[in-house]
Amino acid sequence: MSINVLIVDDSLSACRVLSRHFLLLDVDKVEFCRDARSAIRTLSKYSDDYQIVVVDLHMPEVDGIEFLMRLSKMEFKGGIIIASGMESRIVEAASQLVEASKLRLLGALMKPVTTEQLRVCVERYRLMAFQGNGVRHKGLMSIDEIRRAINSNKIIPYYQAQVDIASGKIKGFEVLCRLQQGTRLQLITPDKFIDVAECNNALNSLTTKLLNNAIPEWALISQFESCKQCHLSINLTPKQLNQSGWHTRLMQYCEQNLLSPSRLTVEITENQVLDKQRQHSTISQLRMNRIGVAIDDFGTGYTNLSQLCTLPISELKLDRSLVHGIHKDPVSQTILKSMQAISGKLGIHLVAEGVEDIHDLNYLEQIEDISLQGYLICRPKPYSELVRWLKARERLVQA
Known part of the structure; x- marks a missing residue:
């Protein structure tokens, strides 16, 4: 699939930085175009030549909002990425405007933009194109393959530990989904099937199967001395939160498996805006029933500080793009310290994801009141491997 990108930003340095990322x-x-008028002229003649347009909001003469409205009238078929240094409320308002139009929003990003954020947006475009033309993109599972995996119970839970930085104790485990395709031993990771499953109304069935397989294993994991106070984290998307009944369903899982609700956490991915009353109600109902709620991949999606202040969130997970290279990145260090102060005042537990570099680990060890998750701490493991890891860890503690 050919992907050509047009950047519309009056700052030459911003154009060059974004170009390097792409x-x-x-x-x-x-x-790139340095003003919206020339971009409109270009797209009027060659709109089919560009699959992704990146637009800044603050530009002279024709600003980003007006530019987006003109693209909507042109019925531009590609994907839109908003990349702006303006305050989050303006960026959020612009993203809602795009979603209400005929345009397809890939992401609304605050500058400085990272390569990883743009990677997510590019993958969203690939998925949109895959769904639009019915052609399967290389590497993605088809919906028929996903349904066969669900029906034949080829849903394999993997577990990744979170460790408290100060004590070194295990705080909890995130349960991750893997699919076994046919009779092959190789397992398929979520980036190859989650979005396809959600767009084809199969994600609830997938989540239910994962819970059915993970909860009994979790009961056995909890018997380890180092895991008796740990929590288990599961993932739900904003679209799932917008459906009624999830808090009731999770409470039933807890009752049936003698699991305290306070040891269960729901991680909400940031791939969509949390702006629906039903979503807010579900979050509140989960917390009222002592189930934890975490915002996952914070820093790459739509959740803003005002939502952190108003929603009863119990955990905030900083995305790996903010953690990778933090030992040498003053901007990421400032963001971390700011989020540490904010989360501390709000009583929100802070988790740094994607810890994969020893230098980053050494830096993070100096930060108080934070847990770590990543390959350097513990790779995702199926139940049998996790049990071996826990036994080895307990032997080291006892030695």
Whole structure:
């Protein structure tokens, strides 16, 4: 699939930085326009030549909002990425405007933008194109393959530990989904099937199967001395939160498996805006029943500080893009310290995801009141491997 990108930003340095990010990704061509008028002229003639348009909001003469409205009238078929240094409320308002139009929003990002954030947006475009033309993108599972895996119970729970930085104790485990395709031993990771399952109304069935397999294993994991106070985290999307009954369903799982609700946490992915009354109600109902609620991948999606203040969130997980290279990145260090102060005042537990570099680990060890998750701490493991890891860890503690 050919992907050409057009960047619309009056800042030459911003255009160059964004171009460098995109060239690290699997795109074919990156061009830029320094003003919206020339971009409109270009797209009027060659709109089919560009699959992704990146737009700044604050530009002279024709600003980003007006530019987006003109693209909507042109019925531009590609994906839109908003990349702006303006305050989050303006960026959020612009993203809602795009979603209400005929345009397809891939992401609303605050500058400075990272390569990883753009990678997510590019993958969203690939998925949109895959769904739009019925052609399966290389690497993605088809919905028929996903349904066969669900019906034949090929849903394998994997577990990744979170460790408290101060004490070194295990705080909890995130349960991750793997699919076994056919009779092959190789397991498929969520990036190859989650979005396809959600777009085809199969994600609830997938989540239910995962819970059915994970909860009994979790009961056995909890018997380890180091895990008796740990929590188990499961993932739900904003779209799932918008459906009624999830808090009741999770309470039933807890009752049936003698699991205290306070030891269960729901992680909400940031791939969509949390702006529906039903979503807010579900979050409140989960917390009223002592089930934890975490915002996952914070820093790459839509959740803003005002939502952190108003929603009863119990945990905040900083995305790996903010953690990777933090030992040498003053901007990421400032963001971490700010989030540490905010989360402390709000009583929100802070988790740093994607800890994979020893230098980053050494830096994070100096930060108080934070838990770590990543390959350097513990790789995702199926039940049998996790049991071996826990036994080895307990032997080290006893030695």
